[in-house]
Amino acid sequence: MSEERNAIPLILTGIGSIIGTIAVLWFYGYLHFAKPEDALLLADFTMLKTTPGEELKLSLEPAGQVAHCIDGVLVLFDTKQKGLTGILVDERKHAVRCAGQETPQEIK
Structure with missing residues (x-):
């Protein structure tokens, strides 16, 4: 009755979502990575x-x-x-x- 779920796809989806969100925010100028210059x-x-x-x-x-x-x-x-x-x-x-x-x- 109790099935074990594989957590690896959930973790990879979460990490991918975070990276995708950061990439989109950076692309549209809402996120700026400061450089020493x-x-x-x-x-x-x-x-x-x-x-x-x-x-x-x-x-x-x-x-x-x-x-x-x-x-x-x-x-x-x-x-x-x-x-x-x-x-x-x-x-x-x-x-x-x-x-x-x-x-x-x-x-x-």
Whole structure:
């Protein structure tokens, strides 16, 4: 009366379903496998502390990046390599926020 079922086809079907789902999600762009090139360091930046009464000397030549405030985050665009953009972050990967611009709120 009790028949033993072969579990191997069920296991293979489950594994195949998972692999198929991952492949379809990746193909349609819903899944992205990050590569080390995706998070390359664009440039090193240093914050110069300004104190009242001290003179601050800067180079007249501008940097190779232009910053814009987008959705309350400082986004850098590289002027030397077209298409290269990045978000300015600190050493803990916290995004640098823009002062004076509010994050857009949902309009009802």
